[in-house]
Amino acid sequence: SKLKTFTNLRRCYTATLFTQNRSVSSNPSSRILAPAHQSHYRKQILLANLLQRYGFPQSSLQHFLLRNNFLLNSDLAETENSLGVLLSLKIPQKSLVKLISDCPHVLRSEFLKKWRVPISDCGGFSLSSSAITSVLEYSSRIGIGPEKFHECAKVLKGLGFCDSTVSKILSAFPGVIAVNEIEIRRKIEFLIGIDIPRDNIERFFHIFPEILGIGTETRLKPLLDEFKKMGFSNDEIKKEVAREPRVLGLELGELSRCLELIKTLKCREVIRVSILSEGAFHAGFEVKLRIDCLCRYGLIHRDAFKVVWREPRVILYEIDEIEKKIEFLTNRMGFHISCLADVPEYLGVNLQKQIVPRYNVVDYLKLRGGLGCEIGLKGLIKPSMKRFYNLYVKPYPECERIFEKRKENA
Template sequence: MTTKMAIRNIITSQLCHRIAKSSISIFIPPFSTRNSPSFSSSAASHHRNLISLCNLFLRYGFPPSKFPSFLKQNEFLLDSSPLEIEKSFKILLSLKPSQEFLVSTVSGCPRVLQLEFLEKWQLGVVNWEIPNITSIAIRNVLEISRKFGLSPDDVFKCVKCLKGSGFSEDTITRVLENVPLVIMSSEDKICSKIDFLIGIGIQRREIDRVICLFPGFLAFGVEDRLKPLLDEFNDLGIRLSEVKREVLRNPVALGLENGELSQCLEMARNLKCRVAIKKDIFRDGEFRAGYNVKLRIDSLRRHGLIYRDAFTVLWKEPRVILYKIEDIDKKIDFLVHKMKFDVQCLVEVPEYLGVNFDKQIVPRFNVIEHLRSSDGLGDEVSLQDLVKLSRLRFYNMYVKPYPECEKMYGRFAGDDVVGRNCHTAGMWKLFRPQQYTESGEDVKNVKSYMKTLP
């Protein structure tokens, strides 16, 4: 390291330390070569340039607490002229007059501050003719263009192609927000993906909605991803009309990995469960059944289960396939954060996901928590005991001996226990003839009739 660089690092670190300590007002003492004879005139120039940069960034809304680390990670800015950087700021604000846009764009990709690059973009966004384009879309386009050396004309050609394909402004914005690398695609590649959708029976007027709901579709290759996926559907015996119906209902289904639906559908076909449950699983066709399995697998994996364990849970408790994903997430969050069990317990006790949350899980947990806090609980209750015990057995073990838990449990409060232990009246009692009291005249008539008999 040269002496010049060492001096610059010392000055920069001292200045950044002062900035980090003060988020409201910053006082930077003047630099004097008299008090520091070892510093050269170049160091003094660097000091003045650094002060100007700091003031400039802070004036345009950059948080003082984050600026030191930002400057340390992007030391090339120390060699830039404050005048040029301010011009770059003004060009960025002309694209989207928002301080949040400016700060997020520069923080995410500081290299966009190159003045020569931004000068080409002064009229670039205006030519797109998308008045409501979002800050995220513009930022993504600038980052990709700076990284791969694209010009505004290259981006304009892509936007023009998307418009010519019938995409609305909202759809184009969604594409630039989620898959900005599309701007590097040729017109032929974009058209080939549209032709693929037409090939499975989707009308042109419906394609805009499909892409708007699932813009990631444009990132897939036709030959290496989409056509093998369609061949897989065909091998599974799924008709093209069913594929079209499911894609229109949920276009994200086209994001399936090759072979993923085959595994999920095979498991669903081989489930050992009640006929009524299996009938409900396949009620809307095999594609929907396999895809529902895939969604539940993904939900369990997000909570920390590996792929094999997630399949095990569904295999042991098939009813989970019929439950909403929101309900599954709610039960697992309660299990991990409230009940303090490890998510791995679901592999041993998958029945937890099959019981009612409000009527069984919460009341039982409240009873156990109350007994644990009052030292009324002997042995620790496992998740298996908490879930698999019958309602009456749980009541007799943990609720009946403790009157304060009656209201908390709620299932067998008061005299309801006695009522549940009594058998209902038999049919012979319900249809028994009504009894009438006998009068004296009735008795006299019967006796006179009996005397007439031989």
């Protein structure tokens, strides 16, 4: 009889938990008032259900909760209220999930109590959701209060910046809320001093808001002096800065290293002429952008330099084309980014005309056991078109159809 009583109690508890979870899931607007005596496991289930309602993928919930135990110790009603506040700021669900994943402390009720009104008002600006999430994440990490945000908004408004520019600044460089007005005006004076027209200042900050975090005396002025020592005239510097404001984000010595790389390139003259067609300054900066792109995807700086030096054609490809090739390499072909250090030629050939058709043929043969050995990236890219065709396409009529079809589509 005791065993029956225990079994009945257990069934009753399980059924109650299931009923509560189901009612919570079916009614997103309901408040969760968790009893103080509920078990840790039950609270974890309720919290997981709550986060799922707001868009959290089930696959990442367990890891997220393990890393953020403070949420299990928080009141569930307050957590739900915090999620509601964030949602009321018109942050898209995907951005909301990313914000909470990257910076879960934004769910602390005391944090949102301070920020709800200031961020809703936005200092008179109509801010984008990305700007709002950046400000919340930055302030949560650094511990800066809304008063600094108000001061910053007042300064930017006083400069006459439009909503889109302010949103771009706060989104790309939320650290601006910690920059005082004197330093912001010093940046403007610096730009005017190098003959950037006053009516172009807003455009400049829109394109390169990160300049607000670069020291005028410690970085910007020494950088201009370096450009002059390298032989560039004031007019050349002004032209390049006006065309591409991000050149002021160069590190000291970085442009000279990029130009040295160009000087030592071993390539056909037609490629060299194309690289330098818009001047040495512009070419050096284009090298820097491609090295940065490779580093963003995981290559170390030394290997990125090596790739660009060994495959100069990469300088002539647009950044988005390079990114597509890298993503195809890692996501579709399954190679690691470090393979580029050994086969930099991959970045110098056309994605749709050469890489994709070759990969499809090799992948087809691999699935059907038609390859005697594994073909690496080198074996896929290095052979000439004729050799690749004779080795992997000509002997197999079905491969010829795949190969020709992809070429026609390209």
